[in-house]
Amino acid sequence: MSTHRVRVGSTDLDVGADQTILDAALRANAWIPHSCTQGTCGSCKLLVREGAVNHRESPEYTLTCDERARGMALACMATPCSDLVVEPTGSVDESIPRHPLRDFTGTVVELSDIAARTRRLVVELDDDLAFNAGQYCELLVPGTTVGRQYSMANPPGDTRRLEFHIKLTPGGLATENWVFATLAVGERISLRGPLGQFHLVAEQEQSAILIGGGTGLAPLKSIARHALEHRLIPEIHLYHGGRTRDDLYDVDFFTALAEEHSGFHYHPVLSEEQWDGATGLVTDAVLDDFSSCKGMSGFLCGPPPMIDAGVKALKRRRMAPRLIFREEFTPALPTSVSTPTSTPEE
Ligand code: FES
Incomplete structure (x- = not known):
């Protein structure tokens, strides 16, 4: 496979012609x-300072024509057409432990309805x-080149035994046609992460x-267990929202x-x-329970309306925006079911 030399910040990488810049960078740590x-x-937006990239299926709502004209690219979508010099636009916190992709x-040792x-x-x-508590892996759907993202629910101390919580999506390639159809204990699977x-x-x-x-509980379970095992947080308040008792697990x-x-x-907390x-609403329960969240941190994972309501509730209770972290189930591209995104709330 032909490769191109790509400089990311101060690191030089060999990136395959069909490989995304993000994949190559994370594998090189x-x-x-x-x-x-x-x-x-x-x-993952980058500024391409030298060279040319193939944007592939980068959606225009994420990377506008104007941004492309200004030399921007999405690291998770773009592949190199030549040697490159690129620069991430997001800030990089060097103090955070990194684990190579x-x-x-x-x-599979367990597959159960919960x-x-x-x-x-x-x-x-x-x-x-x-991995760091809260991160996710991409499970490769057999017979395809498609990966599906699921957060680890186990703490990072469990390095060999990964737990995932998977919700059925009607018509979903990974769920209705695989995890809820043919997948069974004893089968071999492939994944990449973290x-x-x-x-x-x-x-x-x-x-x-x-x-x-819902299954936004998964990364929070990992975070809570990791924090308790290592005494990282003095008090943890875990809220899990569902519509009915059947949604809780x-x-x-x-x-x-x-x-x-x-x-x-x-x-x-049950809404229906x-x-x-x-x-x-689970976010209203937080408002009811706390008169002030000043100095506290927030970790939110779930569908966008819950995330929006949660961020508003925590800000209303005076939590600093820089201490609010969220992982949002966003509409997926046509070949995907759903995918988490996580950003500190600015
Ligand atoms: S658009 Fe690249 S990581 Fe989300």
Whole structure:
């Protein structure tokens, strides 16, 4: 395969003619800010200072004609047409631990129904995967070149045994036609990771509020378990929102975790069913429970309306925008089901 020499910041890479700049950079542990890896979030924009790129299917709503004319490109979509010098436009925090992107294989050791149209997939890897709590992997759909992104729900200390929470998408290539159809315990699967910049890596002096909608619980479970294991956060308040009791899962797990750790609080909230727990929007439950979130941090994962409402609620309770981190399920490109994007709220 022909390659081109690409300079990203101060790092020189060999990038295959069919390889994206982001893929090559992350494999070489040269960090480029990114979230969705499929052209929908815009967080991986580069300035191409020298050379030419093929933008491939970069959507115009993410990379406008004007931006292309000004030499911008999406690192997760663009491939090199020549040797290049590029510069990420997003800020790079050098203090965050980075783990190179790699390809992995593993065996399915658990595939179980855990909630309405939701399955837990546990994969035993053949090799260790290092990642930051909150990051995700891309599962390769067999017989295709298509990858689907799912956050790890296990803490980073579990380097061989990855847990994913997968919701059925009607007609979805990865879900209706694979995970909910033919996939079975004992089968071999391929994946690549880690990816994404929604993560907890450092100790925090003040409490954190974690808000998840549906399978948005997955990266929050990883973050909460990692934080508790390493005493990174003094108090954690985990809110999980669903419409009915059928949407909740891991209730016993989190109830036991709260009994074991006095600094961990679990709040399941239902929006469409009366029960003996909290009802209404999960973000309203946060507003009801806190008069001030000043100094605290927030981690949100779920559908865009929940993220928007959560960010507004936390700001209303005086949480600093730089301490609000979100991972949003965004509309996918035609070949994808859904994909997370994560950005600190500016
Ligand atoms: S557009 Fe490239 S990572 Fe989202």
